[in-house]
Amino acid sequence: MRVLSSELKEHIGKEAMIQGWLHKKRLLGGLNFLTIRDRRGLVQVLVENKDEIEKLRGLQIGTVLEITGNVIEEERAPGGAEIHEPALSVMVPVTDEPAIEIDKPISHKSEHLDTLFEHRVLNIRNIQEQKIFRIRASLTRYIREYLNQNEFIEIDTPKLLAEATEGGAEVFTLDYFGKTATLAQSPQFYKQIMVGAFERVYEIGHSYRAEPSATTRHLTELTMLDIEMGFVIDHDEVLDMVGNMTKHVLKAVYDEHSADLKSLNAPELKLEEAVVPRFTIAEIHEMYTKATKTDTTSEKDLTPDEERWISDYARKQLGTDLVYAVKFPAEAGKFYHKFDDEGTVLWGDLLFRGLEIATVPLRENNYQKMIDQMKSAGLDTEHEGFRAYLSAFKYGLPIHGGCGFGIDRLVQKTVGLANVKEATLFPRDINRLAP
């Protein structure tokens, strides 16, 4: 029976068999220490028999080993226990020298990110690096738990589409048996259609944007959480749902991964306000202009510096890492958004530690108003690409709203990473398609 690293202490005084990767060698001559890595962590093995250590001659870090020996309580060993008098068996020999050193901290400096992604296969074996992606897995797990508990149905919608009808972002095109297909920039139409069946739906999937953006917050292939809920009372209900979910998920992850987050130098979580506070775009422009003497009052959207400024303000003045920017000017809206009487879009941007992580709008649900808004946006309502979408409205959609939520950005800001790509295993950007 294989014993995992975290279970070693339970086997003190007995013989145990472990399997894992050779992580580190410290050869002192008559006294040799091996560190073995498995999915739970590390085990130290003390090798005094020269014949056993000779089995590793010519083999590199990463060699897969099976080791059987006596488990000894030893306070000098990391973890308080180690294996003595081991018998080594090489399961998979590795003779190629790893290109990077995995037992040491992997550099996340911006100028080293290319090396990081080029050698991802190896650096993901670094314990510290793995923590980012264990935290990422927990974030999406808690999101699913929260939404499932609130009667949301998880759906999967196609990413191969006939053509781009949603508008907005640039899309990728590809050959599809002689026809031209596009990659979905979001599940927007499909999730709204599904409100007509399930009321509450969500999807965690990939979206593709052909925007030539070269920034620390853009990917061409991103992971989005799309939520849509019907029969809402007003925009505030949607803002509250998304805000409360985010708070719940962050608290749960900070609770479960407190040690990991600390070791990654993640910021302390601040969520003192009962609900996520809201400021209108106009208010933020005014506050920012007053505070920085940089006039932004004629901007329609927030500038990246305003996003950072209002987040900083919310953290310091209100004790919260989450803040909403609401009531966007009408020209910022799309044809499927709902507009209020004051001529603003019922749309909220959820900001987390200086970065927009979600857009949270209310949708127009009236069939005739949709037709009108599409026409005034210059769209052809008879277009084949709108038929299924519009028929969902024709056959009855309740008032609904939801969000497009950037999972990669959530992970980035939770951990405190400078670049969204660091929160992604194999990031796709304007220049990178491999590995």
Add this chain to the structure above:
RNA sequence: GGGCUCGUGGUGUAGAGGCCUAACAUGCCUCCCUGUCACGGAGGAGAUCGCCGGUUCGAAUCCGGUCGGGCCCGCCA
């Protein structure tokens, strides 16, 4: 798409016209070492300085182009 920057052994850096036949750290190889945990010590291999062209008696170093990286802005998740 616009602007600004950076490319030197596997990895991270130093060198900024001749001292470079390119230095240091780490990794790798050989040897020594009985409590290491960034182990320590001795020795060794490993880079024509991204690529192409130019200036110069002489270029890693200056200039032009090109390719690749990074950051900011626009746009957005």
